[in-house]
Amino acid sequence: MSAAEPVEKGQRSLFGEILDWMLAPLLLIWPISVALTWLVAQGIASKPYDRELGEMARTLGLQVAAAEPNMRGGRSKYALAPEAAALLRADETDTIFYQVLGLRGELLNGDAKLPVPPDEDLIVPWELHFRDDEIGNERVRVAYIWVAPEGMAGSTKTMLVQVAETLGKRSRLTNEIIKGVILPQFVILPLAVLLVWLALARGIAPLNDLQRRIRSRDSSDLSPIDERRIPDEVAPLVRAINDLLARLDQSISSQKHFLADAAHQLKTPLAGLRAQAEFAQREIDEGRSEPAELKRSLQQIALSSQRAAHMVNQLLAMARAEDKEHAARRSEVNLAELAIETVRDFVPRALDKRIDLGYEGPSEDQCSLRVLGHPILIRELIRNLVDNALLYTPPAGTVTVRVVEDPFGQVSVLQVEDTGPGIPESEREKVFQPFYRALGTNVDGSGLGLAIVREIAGQHEAEVSLDDTRQRRPGQTDAAGQGPGARFTVRFAAHPAGPARAPQAQD
Known part of the structure; x- marks a missing residue:
């Protein structure tokens, strides 16, 4: 100045x-x-x-x-x-x-x-x-x-x-x-x-020069500020600004990449919607509309709209998970209660796919440990893990949601395991990236579920790990619905449950 x-x-x-x-x-x-x-x-x-x-x-x-x-x-x-x-x-x-x-x-x-x-x-x-x-x-x-x-x-x-x-x-x-x-x-x-x-x-003339250099920059220029023409006393401040610019550049790049991927992913169901609608209209205009053909087109339209709605919901969940201010409003969470509620919500879908969906662990009243976190985000984490397991588990398979309490009261562990095809070790880190899908699968998903899981876990200082549900011996063939499976384990820091308190309003 x-x-x-x-x-x-x-x-x-x-x-x-x-x-x-x-x-x-x-x-x-x-x-x-x-x-x-x-x-x-x-x-x-x-x-x-x-x-x-x-x-x-x-x-x-x-x-x-x-x-x-x-x-x-x-x-x-x-x-x-x-x-x-x-x-x-x-x-x-x-x-x-x-x-x-x-x-x-x-x-x-x-x-x-x-x-x-x-x-x-x-x-x-x-x-x-x-x-x-x-x-x-x-x-x-x-x-x-x-x-x-x-x-x-x-x-x-x-x-x-x-x-x-x-x-x-x-x-x-x-x-x-x-x-x-x-x-x-x-x-x-x-x-x-x-x-x-x-x-x-x-x-202080160098400060005025630094101010002019920063103000003359274009809003999209996030390159580091030249440190060679500044006094030694201001160098730490400029380094801190450069570090902020680097993190901001990385964040904006990630957001641009995320938006580009989101637009690409939304384009497919929207294109399907348009194609089916144009096909049905053309059949009607030409007088060749059969009830069966119209029904098939409407089913495809409904499926494409369902995919687009699911994608939008996942994008909203991802944005909510990345909102640090939203995640900072925390309270005591009963992990067993959220897991049981999520399993109940997914039972109809599991029955439709003939998948055995179950819960193992303490009941809602017997859970002695609490997790400090945001209930809505932790419920979203469990839902995405169960949804991912149901997507990749074939009919007659098994999906188990498990809550394990540390007897020493240090951690509370959530596990979701399935009997699906599993995830190769080389791809286990990649599946947590947005819009990534494991190769060789024809599952219709958004590719955002596990990215949301990792983001929410990071917001709660929790550790996420992935391994096989069971080890397969060489030459062993899998029975119907029984693959190596995948086990996702989330370890939350926990503390003993306090006296019962009135529930807090959540947004």
Whole structure:
């Protein structure tokens, strides 16, 4: 997606999300950088003025320590040299205060309003100290030093000398430093955002190219996307798309093949219908219509329509079996109950063909295992197996439907076996393909029954196997209706039957 392409509501933009994650830290760090710059600028601006202020306090302290006391009115006084007083008052920007306190803490000279140091300060002679304080409502920076007067060796008493200065010059220098550092950032930050935007737009350009290549494809083009011109980070996505295209191509090919085969299979009974109808009409038009001939034509029409209806039903069953969403709606299924119902449905047809159709296994109430699946699809599976067995079993043959329960409760087995001609081992895999019929048989079927069986079994994670009903010894001839037969075995995963529940509505 390009940066200029609109994004639908609720849809996330990869470009915007990456841009947010890149710019959010930058915009978060910028105010932090401003605050740190202000703190650093204050420290930088204070150092030279602190040095100057300390020198003034030290110079004044040396002068106070060397001065001669002058007793007037019983009070010791120290006179400050005119040069020193002029030096203290020479600053035109800030106001400078000074104070000299005597050995007993009395004011000897200077400004009485200058606060004294905190009591917890450790008194060390000639050690320079700094602090921030206030005079009135004005903040000042104070440098102070404890002075030991000359000629008082061994005495622990000290005098206090303080010099204070307002913060005008410091604030101005701090502002100048901040301006010099921050103002360029107002130019650099938008430039950085623009460069990030351009870099990101260039970085996702291959995605836009990939999008254009996919959109320019024809709807029938399911060939793999070229992976040579895509970034490594997008390669797994393209491989997944290619895998999907391959599976989609295979599915569409199978559907086209299935539809072509279905059309071919439907063409035969429909052609028969048309031919019989035209023949009957021609006989009537020519005045040669005999009741027996018309009856024969109508019987052929009925048979062809029956074949076409059976083919359509099988196609619908195949489509239903391939519907994964339909098969996903599952419930507990009593396999024995479905098998018994199917056998009952096919009894009239078996009697017409003189085939012995029977059931072996637990009754509906005695079945202790359940299969998790779709009842309609499992019934369709059993019907197709029984229908296939009846089609290929000759008269006087036997078809047996059997349900076998695993004593360990792991599987539930469905078997449908017959005494027909059997299926050669070389063709056992092919008979599960749509529209395939075993060679050498004249059975009139759709060729979809076993394909439906395998599809339904696959939807239920069941295993389908095929073998002979009985092994024939070399030289042995089959009795009437007794061939090697075919046994279809379907193994379903099972679990013990739970408490009886109300039946669920099935579609």
